[in-house]
Amino acid sequence: MQRPEPPRGPPKKEPRAYSRAVTPEESRDNLFDELSPESPGDWALSWSVPADAGHRDELRDSGDPRALAPRWGRFFDHVGTDGLADLNRRAENLQRQIRDNGVTYNVYADAASGLQRPWALDLFPMIVDPREWAQIEAGVLQRARLLNGMMADLYGPQELLRRALLPTALAQGHPGYLRAMKGVTPPGNTWLHIAAFDLAHGPDGRWWVVGQRTQAPSGLGYLLENRIAIARQFPKAFAGMKVQRLAASYRALMDGIKALSPEGEDARIALLTPGPYNETYFEHAYLARYLGLTLVEGNDLTVRDQRLYLKTLKGLEPVHALIKRVDDQWLDPLELRPDSGLGVPGLLQVLRAGNLLLANAPGSAPLESSALLGFLPAISRHLLGEELELPSLATWWCGEDAALREVLPLLKGGVIKPTYPGSGLETAIGQSLNARELDEWSGRMVRHPDDYTVQSWLPLSQTPTWTGERLLPRSAMLRVFALADGPQSWRVLPGGLVRLAPRGQLMASMQRGGSSADCWVMTDGEVDTTSLLQSQPSTLALAHQKRPVTSRAAENLFWLGRYTERAENAVRLARIVLDHLGGEEPSSRALLAWLSATARENALVLDDVPGAEQAARVFARSLMASLSPAPGSPLAGQSCSVGHNLRALKGAAAQVRDRLSPEHWNLIEHAEASFAQDCAAMAADAEYGTAEALAALAALSERLAAITGAQTDRMVRDNGWRLLSVGRHIERLITLSRALSLGLEHRCMDDPTGFESVVALFDSTITFHAQYQQRRDMVALIDLLVMDRDNPRSIAWVVQTLRSRLAKLSQSATPQDAVLAQGLPDPDVWVLTELSSWQREGQTMRYSTLAELLDGCETAAAELSDEITRLHFSHADRKTRSVGV
Template identity: 60%
Template sequence: MGLGGETGILRLSSSLVHRLTLNAIPLPSPPASPACPQALALSLAQSVAPGHRDELRGGLAAADGPEGLAPEWGEFFDHLGAEGLADLNRREQSVVRQLRDNGVTYNVYADQDSQQRPWSIDLFPLIVPAAEWSKIEAGVLQRARLLNAIMADLYGPQQLLEQGFLPPALVQGHPGYLRAMRGLRPAGDTWLHVVAVDLAHGPDGRWRVVSHRTQSPSGLGYLLENRITIGRQFPNAFNAMKVQRLGASYKALMQGLRALSPKGADARIALLTPGPYNETYFEHAYLARYLGLPLVEGNDLTVRDQRVYLKTLHGLEPVDVLIKRLGDEWLDPLELRSESALGVPGLMQAVRAGHVMLANAPGSAPLESSAMLGFLPAISRQLLGEELHLSSLPTWWCGEAASLADGLHRLERSVVKRTYPRTSSETEIGPMLSPKAMAELRERIRKQPDQYTLQSYLPLSQQPTWREGEIVPRAVMLRVFALCDGPQSWRVLPGGLVRMAPPGQAIASMQSGGSSADCWVQTEGEIDRTSMLPDAHNARAHAQQKRIVSSRSAENLFWLGRYTERADNSLRLARLTLRLLQGEQLNSADLLKWLSTAARRHGLVPFDAPDPAQSVRGFERQLIQQLGVGSGATSVGYNLRALRLSADQVRERLSLDLRALIERVDAQFTARHALLCADAEYAPQEALDALNEASGLLTAITGEQTDRMVRDDGWRMLSIGRHIERLHTLAGSLALAMESGCLRHDDGFEAVLALFDSTITFHYQYQQRRDRTALLDVLIVNRDNPRSLGWVLSTLRSRLSKLPRAKEDGIKLKSLLPDPDDWTLDQLMEPPLLPLMRQIEGSMLMLSTQLAQRYFSHADRVNTSLMA
């Protein structure tokens, strides 16, 4: 695989290049010539290193190579025109902004505290002419049929092993060969529903197969995002060049999966993801939303009587098809890797029983081994009676003595890969190794020859990319997908995931910092404008379908609501405390006692913090220091981070605006607090500014949750979480205020109103009154005040009554709560008021526990043994 392009010899002067990088300064007026845009593009293009194919110029880079643009690229730049070339910097910035706004990420080995890496898309697409695509399409379809036939043999009669077409060590010795699948015959004899083929464009213009991906191929979601993003930048060129659309292929895949399922059109399909810390989780959520499928994790599913069920708020819902996006070895801890927390216990048992179909069927890991490529030509003749339409890169498995001897002689001209990717994913390029590294590699191969596979070195073709006023070549590979549209039938998606190597590197890998591009496949026929929307005669039924809310999604939405409210409450208390500490209302010892106790109880300061009555400044410094994310499970920063992590778990259910606001408030407050801590003075006003900024963003977040989310069961859980948290906090704070005696003083009275965010409401209704009756009316009884305990309780009881199984569970859950209809001001004036506040606090904890048992963990349901 080849290096990226070197510095070119055809370019504009440095002053013109500089002017191109400034969006405000246009290109000089071009001469009136129809070829002007093409000439301008050529003048900006760096040359490609000799020995590589130049995609821009359409030929081999050499001294006597092509001088003009390839026809497709000439057409592309003609549609842009000279003014369009001058606008490329702005379009590139627009792409970056769109990816950021859409939250498109590729998260390499992420943990829960890591910042996800933005997905990278280059501005220019890879353009594949129709005649060239027809050859790729035929070759990829043949590969899908061949690989499916190999799977059927490996887990069936194993004639390929008996007749010597495949060495047993490559199959039965492969860690991904699943003996639990032996003898299985999947629906429609279709093992592989999605097949990805990685292609490289050689110097001679031929496309060659570099590898296959069959377990859980990545890219079907990212390439959709690439298409939408780049298509918006070049709409005229996209339409005029007859670029084929993608929607029909995705629709065919869904129809094919349903056709293979025993339930047919009524099949329930879900997309199984490892979770939000997987590097391609964005794609999983994006694809699930596009296909209209529930996105589920292993703990969302359970196996009962050899059938797979999704745990939902309505109970257990059957699942007939799973599109899996995790490696086979993690699917079932009972039969595969026992330490897996990503899979479903008993899943393999359900697969063998034929009660659930996995796409793709487990056990295809041996097909992904690079060593397999060397045996495919003979296998194709044996199984299909056909020669391969698309050649593989010449490949030698060093586990065979003859191939080892031959391979060691050609090591300097080869790419060395591990035979079993589970062991290691390292790739070494022979022409780029030093003599010492080459000697060490040769010795490692001699010691463990079966662990290594050699592929012939192929200089990758060079794709044009836009870089600050220049067209720079980058090494490129194309991943093409064959999608099942029926029993043993596939169609090739007209496009693919384009991966480009980082500058100066030869391996096109997103994990190593590469970037991607859109792929424009031209067609000579009609544009297929099929979309994923249901057909007209099915639209009514589709519209009436209720969106399934899994128990995990419901739990995360519940905690999203709780952390939203918890963050708002802690922010409000911190702001109130800092303002009062800087004000002139500190004459009241009762108010200081209330502030101090509330701050300690809510974790705003440690319990050993100075008493504000003795050291206001010491207490204040401790409070500011404790605001950050690392200060404990109750700090403002921690609550904002927990809010973001909860949103990450259900990103497929949240709008782009809501996700952006949540990520923004977490990032900005964390950065502001770091600056505060860097200042030894811990400036109170700067802390207040940071809290005010975060409070404004939280107000926008709660507005999005209230006004821009569908009122389904998931939203109800979010709302219930918010109201539980609000009741717990406000009831506890009012009880503390009563115990401290601060309500006897005007400053304490006003402080409690401020914490309840009810100052304007109170003074509008009661003006300057400061009596207990007026306070209890506004903060407890008033049903028009959304911060009063009566309003919150009434709303919470209403939400509970609309949950699934409300007749069965709703009444029981409501019985845990006091009924505000029974309250009167006369009763509340009596001593039982304080016990009522403590009762509300306790009932919120009991309600949270009951919700978890009944709707999230289903602990109240009787489990059936897997072996039943």
């Protein structure tokens, strides 16, 4: 049997000959020297490095380190020798899929630069067999019941505090304890609809609970994307190993929320996000799209008469259930943090009135404290009458004198954690600290004992990952989710989010450069084939419901359209200016004056730059320097030119990313990043000239054309899209009307080159020459650029399209939109002979009628923009009412 060779795969040497330096540990633990490979599993062993000493090896059989674990043997049998030879191609396909889908994870350290990192996903899943999963499932379900009972007690009778089963400092003394929730009973007495538990697989084969998340647990969207991506890479193994699917758990969660909400099956459910700058925003948009929910931010919602409403184009629409991805303290600036811009004033009042289901109920922050784990065994015996089925790591809260004295000598073998998450204190691993550092930590703990908790150190199990040449083990932690499917009833999602620590590091954290893996849970029974995409009368998929267009989304779509059009116009104008100023043929003074005035009107240059008719070279250099100023340059703070428009376009798109296809979003990101790179390269080259700037603008023009195509052909024609189109055409009407007015003012069309430049700015050169051949007269120009309703760049076509969009909007949004169209000029009354006739004004002859029409179009477009803002975005016409009324 001939050994398969991946494209950049294992070297054609004996397994002992590594392509990198072999550590003493790897040399000592390398147990496959004498292996005679005869199967895919044997080859997998020959390519793999054993787990580090003290860590459980997920790949190998715990009873025989020379053999694969049975589940991994099955996996590689399904992959086969051909599949093993194809691993690098699959890994490349996986990374391409992640990039194409726009899967990102924002890193706090990169917030200032706006960097969004691609989601890190390894090729191989972690595999859990049915027996192990049964233990995990039973333990997680028990803990979900336990935590829900603790919440009911903390904000109810508080028996745990009276019996001293839980220290008051960890409950009422916790900064996340919400006194505003005292006495509240959520629907069905279900406090937790989504609870996450971080599990570690110990060297003894037992699964241990390391931590739990209850406020706004992340991972449900990323693990779903991981599952889809990895299942595509190994379809045969996924089907043959009977990996349990996930959709039924998501459906059960949504059904449970609807059943408990005030409106039952007719409930409107929304997902509350902090916004696009949150590190897991991709997941929020992904989940909203998958579950058919409306993705909202705090300013999308308002409280009236103790009820929650969504601001939409149609007005205020009720919201009956809210899945929050915002931590509790930010939810309501009236009763919690007054500086919060993420929440909704009066939200807790709606909750207390029983008019809203909030998942999860606010106030669970104390449950996330690592110190709580040490008290759970006794609490479980009291509340449930049961011993914990899944053990917690040994935990000491230093706020107890006895615990502090006991743990101080043990710091070298423990992990020091902050008692209150969000306190700003860091986590430290004892074995990574020297004697001086341990003494410093001990001093801090003695001075502020309540702030610190110590947890015993558990070497995480190590799962195989593919490096491109071999299988390397990496420490892994598994996050699993309990999802409520009814009143005080939960199910465990059969899978989870695996977080991998960087090679050689001890902590598995995405914020510290870690990566992720899928989790395959095998089943002995039938694989659940439920899908959220199926359409049955009794369980109509939520993804098929039409979502409303929120006022915030509408506003961002409106400005997305305006900035897209503005960027296109700026690029076209910049190219025309640089073509003339860098060309060999001299331009007329009238043309240069028009170019200067139009460039200033479109913020391509600063106002204090001498005009092109005075200093052409200075004007050109200023325009090129302003295209996309680098951060820190004197021009960086100026809201001018192409780069500013691209950044604004990207910012508006980020706010409505759940409405854009991944391809659309990728086009926007690539256009902004590539143009910034091109401009940075020009700025670094002291010899760059007009040719380089024109090349960068030409490349950007092509990308903007693709973005326009995505907006035209890839977006649903709902009211959000109509407002995007309205925004584009308002911008087009303002820009073209003003440019033609300036052309009349400077009389640049008297010159053939100026005439051609105006036609080019209207992007109508080919059409003009095909229709009028060699004519260069104003009648022909006005006919095509003003009157022609078949030319999408003519004034009449733009006005006609605006009227059509507003009429369609008024049918499904508000009748006032039809009234807005009446403020626009009516092309039906325009007469070509009147517009192309000269009128004497004093000693000069002017196209006065045309000039008045253009001024009227520009004014009408600006007023239309203001009216749309008042009507749809600010709701200024609605009566202001107190949230307490």
